[in-house]
Amino acid sequence: MSALQGTDPRSPHDHRHRACASATSEPFDHGAVSRFNAWFFDAFDRYINYIARRHKQAAFGELDSDVVVELGAGVGANLDHLRPGTQLIAIEPSLAMHDRLRERAAEVGVELVLLAQGAEELPLEDAAYDEVICSLVLCTVRDVEAVLAEVRRILRPGGRFRFVEHVAAPRWSPRRLLQRVIRRPWAWLFEGCTLDRDTASAVRAAGFASVEITGQRFRRSFFVPVNTTIWGIATR
Template sequence: MAKAVILFLRVGVQLLALPIYLLSFLGIWNPFCKKIFFPFFIEKFTATYNQRMSEQKQELFRNLQEFAGPSGELTLLEIGTGTGANFQFYPPGCKLTCTDTDLHFQRGLSRSTAQNQHLQFQRFLVAPGEDLSQVADNSVDAVICTLVLCSVQSIEGVLKEVLRVLRPGGAFYFLEHVAADHSSWSYFWQQVYNPTWKLVFNGCCLTRETWKNLEQAKFSEIKLRHIHAPLYWTPVQSHVIGYAIK
């Protein structure tokens, strides 16, 4: 019965989004989304998200400096940098390498770079999280990934690369929206919205159980918490936050 209701409501949502589905069928939506809509949306969303999640981000990155190498320098690699939403939370003087697959965030990224001169920007790489071949083995102290694993092709592939580039004892920091508890209304609506949400928001999936991938990866230790983000009336309130040590 529940599955039938979900399918019925999905059709209703898809009818409301029919113009986007038609543009997608005609091959127009995807390039428009990547070049114009999604970068514009992310820039606006980032400002709201950072405002509402500032306390959680500050707490998450509070101990980053503890993972600095023997020289005292902290080298960071960020996967899916986007517009640089995390820059303000990183400790002064750390050396940062940024990666993303989308060059259309450049305007917001340039602004964030200019506003965060406390960081040493090393490189900006165009690369998916599943293929960080431009980064050497065991070469970084910490890898950062926030609101990215919802849309990658393979979470397992990303985590495999994270473990490769991290030095022994290095840490992987994550903050990701995930599937809600299966018995909740939140999860019900996530299932309803998910097909259309993925189309509109560039492949973002609402129902991934990312914590399972993190727990199954070959980290020596993981500190993970489930939280409800103050993103009211949205299907992305359920989050996992924490870090894992190689």
């Protein structure tokens, strides 16, 4: 049995996990900008899942665990990849996302344990989980190395970290130039999203036993600045 160390006080105490210490990576609410992000990811959920379907199928298609940890779960973009009855430990620091995430988890019968904090310091036990997932989150976290170290720490040996991410376009490409030009307003609007992060190198350097990464564009995407994308599975 694994254990949660500190839960959102609003989350029900869970039979599969028990509370221990408090979370240190703070939740946030940036007012209108946070509300915009919650609206945006809810409104575009079907479209984003459509353009990312090959990536998500490849990364999350074989998820087979009763308990899944998700970093930056947003408003529940990946709930359809979980079986009803799965316990989702959702790490989500944006308070504006919470109501919709709760609502959608209930709709699909996923048991939600919602932790209102960032993934840089997870209040979860060492080597206790088989599956950690995320989509479009490693671009946004404050400290990607710290997050990846936490993912590796909480996974059991053989456990998998499955991810779908947008990353820096190739150096000197027109998209990379665009990423550099708009990176500041983009980061402001999307609450820290870094357009030109080299996430693949960060995952490869994070000390996993094996890392598979595939670079593939989203099909029919209107989101040009973020259409250098990868999916991957890192095994502890």
